[in-house]
Amino acid sequence: MSNPSSVNGSAALIAERQAAAPILAASQISTGYHGHAIVEDFDLDVHAGEIVALLGPNGAGKTTTIKMLITLLLPTAGRARVLGHDVVKESRDVRRKVGYVFGGDRGLYERLSGLDNLRYFAELYGVPPRESKQRVAELLELVGLTGREKERVEGYSRGMRQRLHIARGLLHRPEVLFLDEPSIGIDPVGARELRATVKNLVETGTTVLLTTHYMFEADELCDRIAVIAQGRIVALDTPHDLKQQVTTGTVLEIEVFGLADGLVDKVRAEPDVQSVMVDVRGQAEVLAVHARPGTDVTQTVMRHLDGSRFGRVITREPTLEDAYIELVNAA
Amino acid sequence: MRVLRLVGVAWWLQLKIRSRSAFDGLLSLLYPAFFATTIFMMFRQGDAAGPALLSAAVGSSAMGIWSAVSTTAAFALQTERRQGTLELLVLAPQPFALLLVPLTLSMATIGAYSMAATLLWGRLAFGIEIAIADPLIFVLSVVVTVFAIAMLGMLIAISSIRYRAAWALGSAIEMPVWLICGFLVALSDLPAWVRPLSSVLAPTWGVAAMRAAATGQSPWADLGWCLLTAAGYGLIATLVSRWMVHSARSHATLALS
Numbered sequence: 001m002s003n004p005s006s007v008n009g010s011a012a013l014i015a016e017r018q019a020a021a022p023i024l025a026a027s028q029i030s031t032g033y034h035g036h037a038i039v040e041d042f043d044l045d046v047h048a049g050e051i052v053a054l055l056g057p058n059g060a061g062k063t064t065t066i067k068m069l070i071t072l073l074l075p076t077a078g079r080a081r082v083l084g085h086d087v088v089k090e091s092r093d094v095r096r097k098v099g100y101v102f103g104g105d106r107g108l109y110e111r112l113s114g115l116d117n118l119r120y121f122a123e124l125y126g127v128p129p130r131e132s133k134q135r136v137a138e139l140l141e142l143v144g145l146t147g148r149e150k151e152r153v154e155g156y157s158r159g160m161r162q163r164l165h166i167a168r169g170l171l172h173r174p175e176v177l178f179l180d181e182p183s184i185g186i187d188p189v190g191a192r193e194l195r196a197t198v199k200n201l202v203e204t205g206t207t208v209l210l211t212t213h214y215m216f217e218a219d220e221l222c223d224r225i226a227v228i229a230q231g232r233i234v235a236l237d238t239p240h241d242l243k244q245q246v247t248t249g250t251v252l253e254i255e256v257f258g259l260a261d262g263l264v265d266k267v268r269a270e271p272d273v274q275s276v277m278v279d280v281r282g283q284a285e286v287l288a289v290h291a292r293p294g295t296d297v298t299q300t301v302m303r304h305l306d307g308s309r310f311g312r313v314i315t316r317e318p319t320l321e322d323a324y325i326e327l328v329n330a331a
Numbered sequence: 332m333r334v335l336r337l338v339g340v341a342w343w344l345q346l347k348i349r350s351r352s353a354f355d356g357l358l359s360l361l362y363p364a365f366f367a368t369t370i371f372m373m374f375r376q377g378d379a380a381g382p383a384l385l386s387a388a389v390g391s392s393a394m395g396i397w398s399a400v401s402t403t404a405a406f407a408l409q410t411e412r413r414q415g416t417l418e419l420l421v422l423a424p425q426p427f428a429l430l431l432v433p434l435t436l437s438m439a440t441i442g443a444y445s446m447a448a449t450l451l452w453g454r455l456a457f458g459i460e461i462a463i464a465d466p467l468i469f470v471l472s473v474v475v476t477v478f479a480i481a482m483l484g485m486l487i488a489i490s491s492i493r494y495r496a497a498w499a500l501g502s503a504i505e506m507p508v509w510l511i512c513g514f515l516v517a518l519s520d521l522p523a524w525v526r527p528l529s530s531v532l533a534p535t536w537g538v539a540a541m542r543a544a545a546t547g548q549s550p551w552a553d554l555g556w557c558l559l560t561a562a563g564y565g566l567i568a569t570l571v572s573r574w575m576v577h578s579a580r581s582h583a584t585l586a587l588s
Contacts, residue, residue: 033583067583072418074580095424106415109344111351116344123340124423124430126333168419 023048023207024176029068029078030231038064039231041078046176051198051208053218056228057328062211063102065228066178069209070100083175096126099174101165103184108153114140114164115149118171125172139167143197159190166197177201179210183217195221215321225320229328242323249274249293251318252301255284255311267304272297277325284311290322334429341433342440349437363395363445364452370394370515371457385461386542388453390514393538395445396480397514398505403438404484405501408491417492418585421576427492428485428565428572435484439477446473464547472544475554476537479561483533486564486571493575495584514538533560 022045029042039061046052054062067073069080071091079086085093109117118136127135140146143163153161162182169177179198183191191214198221202208212218218225219239227235227242235242259278264287268276272295277288291297298315349355370391374384411417420430453459463469487504491497510516511528512535518526529535536557540550579585 064583067418070422072422072580072585073583074577092424095422100419100422102415104415106413107419108414109348109416110414111348112344116347120341120344121419121423123337124420124425126424129333129336 020047022046023084024069024080024082024209026065026069026080027078029065029075029080031064031068031073031076037231039068039075042231042233044226044233044236046207046209048207049202049205050224051202051210051222053222053225054209054211054228055213055215055218055225055324056211060228060328061231062228063180064231066100066180066209066211070098070178071095096172097175099169099172099177101169101177101179101182103162103165103181103186105158105161105185107165108161108168110154111152113150113152114145114156114160117153117164118149118167121168122171127171135171136167139170142170143167144193159186162186162190162194166194170201174206176207176209179208181211181213183212183214191217215319215324219320227324227327234330235323235327239320242327243318243320245323245327249291249295249318250315251322252287252289252291252298253312253314253316254287254289254301254305255281255313256287256305257284257309257311259285259287260308263304263308267301270297270300272300275326275329290318290326337425337429338433338436341430342436345433345437346440349441359399359441359444360448362398363392363448366391366394366398366445367449367452368456371453371459375457381460382546384453384457384459385545387515388450388459388461389541389545390538392446392449393476393512393534393541394509394514395449396439396442396477397508397512397534399442399445400435400438400480400484401487401505401508402501404435404488405491406498407434407438408488409495409498412491412495412586415586421492421579421585426569426572427576428489428569431485431488431568431572432481432565435481435488436478438484439481442480443473443477463545465544468550469541469544472537472540472550472554475557475561476534476541479533479537479557479564482561482564482568485568489568489572489575492572493578493582493584508532508534511535512538530556531560531563533557533564536560 024044024046026042026044030037030040032038042065044052054065056062064073068075069082069087071087071094074088081087082094083097087094109120112120115136118139119132122132122136140149143166145160145163145167148160153164156164166182183194186194195217198208222239224236224238225242226233235245237245264276264278267273267287267289272292274290274292276290279286279288289297289301367388370387371384374387379387408417411420421427423430450461454461487501490500510521511525512532513529518529518535521529536553540553540557543550543553
């Protein structure tokens with residue numbers, strides 16, 4: 001899972017890419033609604049062949065940022081260029097060169113077949129008529145829908161719809177692909193296939209900017225991760241270096257059945273405890289206690305749990321998720 | 332050539348979408364029959380016969396085309412918004428107004444069915460003599476009217492890019508247009524202040540051309556005006572759509588959330 005250099009190769013390669021001019025450059029872009037800032041002073045450079053993830057809680061501004069970069073929303077301040085084109089003044093040039101895929105059930109014509117959906121969007125996105133038929137067949141093969149293409153989309157599973165979305169987004173051979181929570185709601189096998197497809201795309205030269213809630217997805221796929229909270233980037237680094245930024249020591253996870261009132265506050269008040277999170281998993285509540293570096297809080301926490309019924313007790317190193325939670329909470 | 336192909340393919344696929352719902356299909360069978368029955372009975376009550384009944388048949392069939400377009404066109408972009416495809420249409424590197432042409436044209440094509448249904452219903456249920464003096468020019472008039480109504484539908488549809496509740500506009504103007512465009516009532520019977528409004532509405536000229544072709548008069552002047560007003564709608568729609576899309580991008584109204 002740990003991924004110091006991502007699918008894309010070594011840190012040297014990343015450094016080499018970053019020396020070149022970025023193909024996506026956002027500078028201080030902001031937007032808001034009724035005086036409420038949704039994205040504020042967002043800066044990001046993405047280089048050719050990179051996969052960069054925007055990671056953040058719901059409402060952090062990930063989708064809004066992507067929509068500004070693909071010209072669906074106008075920034076209220078700042079400037080962004082994609083492949084050398086200004087997203088406000090040269091929106092049509094940007095649209096010709098970028099692909100956009102979002103997760104979920106929507107974004108397809110339910111009453112049409114998968115094939116007809118692709119034919120329709122191929123026309124809309126200006127795929128030359130000579131290439132259209134072959135391109136559609138290639139993409140159906142790529143996303144594993146060959147043989148099911150004549151069925152109506154309303155009968156497709158969520159995974160099939162998502163694969164059709166990917167095919168749609170790739171019809172016009174975009175140089176930059178924007179994926180907005182592409183694996184949301186699809187099963188683990190489907191998500192793994194999706195990640196493999198994204199890796200293949202990057203190997204063939206496509207640059208990807210994706211948003212996701214899934215840490216392992218960002219960890220496995222991405223060269224860099226931008227953690228967003230309240231419309232601002234709070235950290236931007238490789239997955240490996242983000243994990244290094246975590247200021248906590250070990251994390252103690254205890255499965256408790258029937259957490260006593262006030263217990264979390266008592267644990268939190270301990271001097272060696274940095275933070276405490278509670279996650280409900282079935283019948284149990286999992287207490288995740290982040291210790292301060294160089295300390296061991298196992299005995300302290302167990303003392304508080306005296307008399308409680310508990311299951312598994314695990315001590316582990318901080319993960320990307322811990323780094324993420326720490327960064328978001330600190331924002 | 333590319334534009335024609337785009338409009339052609341998109342029209343065909345939109346037509347497929349619209350013709351695949353059994354419920355919608357049933358409604359499009361029933362609506363023209365209701366319109367026609369009501370109108371024929373009213374005209375019968377007034378002792379109308381011969382050319383007057385034929386004129387009523389043509390008018391009520393135009394009502395079917397208009398009704399199929401007005402409400403559906405206004406709701407079409409809201410439907411696209413709900414199914415998440417509106418953003419994908421805006422994201423296409425084509426003028427947005429151009430993408431609306433096949434959309435509303437497919438609605439008008441479905442509406443054109445009501446023309447045949449109404450005339451047939453009039454013949455079978457009410458024994459109206461359907462004697463079209465110049466069938467070929469009549470069909471041409473129908474085609475031009477369908478196109479002109481589609482262009483007017485496009486103009487209505489555009490407002491809902493920016494305003495999510497603008498779909499109500501179609502329902503609001505559905506019935507006034509029946510009157511103003513002289514589908515059932517002679518334009519000369521309307522108050523003088525209404526007539527300038529009638530003359531800028533393409534269906535007025537379209538239905539006049541159909542009636543002229545049906546009764547053996549020259550429809551060319553009416554057809555010319557019909558096409559001219561339709562072209563005007565296209566031009567206005569192109570300009571307005573740019574502004575509407577820009578405004579929708581500023582106000583984040585392309586998606587539901």
